[in-house]
Amino acid sequence: MCQTEKNIFNILKQATKCLISHDITEAKTDAETLLCGVLNITRNKLTTIRQETLSQEQYKKYQKYINRRITREPVAYILGETEFMGLQFKVNNTVLIPRQETELIVDIANDIIKKNNISTVLDLCTGSGCIAVSIAKYNPNILVTSVDISSKALSIAKENAVRNEVSQQINFIESNMFNNIIGKKFDIIISNPPYVMLDEYKKLEKEIFFEPKIAFLAGTDGLDFYRVIAEKVKYFLNKDGVLLLELNANISLKIVDLFRNFIFTKIRKDYSGLDRILIAQNG
Numbered sequence: 001m002c003q004t005e006k007n008i009f010n011i012l013k014q015a016t017k018c019l020i021s022h023d024i025t026e027a028k029t030d031a032e033t034l035l036c037g038v039l040n041i042t043r044n045k046l047t048t049i050r051q052e053t054l055s056q057e058q059y060k061k062y063q064k065y066i067n068r069r070i071t072r073e074p075v076a077y078i079l080g081e082t083e084f085m086g087l088q089f090k091v092n093n094t095v096l097i098p099r100q101e102t103e104l105i106v107d108i109a110n111d112i113i114k115k116n117n118i119s120t121v122l123d124l125c126t127g128s129g130c131i132a133v134s135i136a137k138y139n140p141n142i143l144v145t146s147v148d149i150s151s152k153a154l155s156i157a158k159e160n161a162v163r164n165e166v167s168q169q170i171n172f173i174e175s176n177m178f179n180n181i182i183g184k185k186f187d188i189i190i191s192n193p194p195y196v197m198l199d200e201y202k203k204l205e206k207e208i209f210f211e212p213k214i215a216f217l218a219g220t221d222g223l224d225f226y227r228v229i230a231e232k233v234k235y236f237l238n239k240d241g242v243l244l245l246e247l248n249a250n251i252s253l254k255i256v257d258l259f260r261n262f263i264f265t266k267i268r269k270d271y272s273g274l275d276r277i278l279i280a281q282n283g
């Protein structure tokens, strides 16, 4: 790392400068977040200790973190955890890092659960388990089934269920989409499936290439997984059941068109004004 100064204020200044010189866009935030990780403190606390110094061990650990960030490794992988829906999730390079925009699908699910008589939820393509675990945590009477094709992702999801004390509410199934879900129907099916087109993928920022490719790629038109869901979801959804899908905003209308046999479909935009969630109701 390109830093020599020793008090926290100067260390942060140097680290930020160093990250900027390596084209990291959120350099200041990243430098601060990584230091909070080293010191195991909150961002608020960090502002109160800027004149203090680091021990040699802390400084070395911070150097290692900054050196990893320079390679464009995401902050969440460096720290080994991230926050989603106010909960902490373990992450490593076998799972997609939960994105803030995915909180919207959980908010919508929580709203539907509170207003209706819902008892079962299927989370297809669960990854770190962020959706399944959050729904279970905020709705203690709900039973969730979590599916992923990756056994490594499922083992992280299981750890996250234990960490957030909801493992009694979640059944984990290793499955290629619906293939191993036998004889079950659900009140809500929710999914943030892979939805990136091959051409889009190649142009994504460097950080993305630390994440598992299978979490993103969905064929040449981005629709592969939406097609499977459209073809099979009705066999697994109760009458009046609700399907909630995170959308690739660039192809949202094509996705909605795949679900025209539902009695009701609606798109919810995210906070940046992009088409983000499809809500569809079974007849």
Ligand SMILES: C[S@@+](CC[C@H](N)C(=O)[O-])C[C@H]1O[C@@H](n2cnc3c(N)ncnc32)[C@H](O)[C@@H]1O
Residues within 6 Å of the ligand: 095, 096, 097, 098, 099, 102, 124, 125, 126, 127, 128, 129, 130, 131, 147, 148, 149, 150, 153, 175, 176, 177, 192, 193, 194, 195, 214, 215, 216
């Ligand atoms: C976009 S990530 C979503 C992860 C998590 N639900 C989230 O929102 O952060 C997609 C997930 O789908 C999983 N996946 C890919 N192909 C699959 C398949 N054929 N069947 C089931 N899961 C699959 C990947 O392993 C990955 O965990």
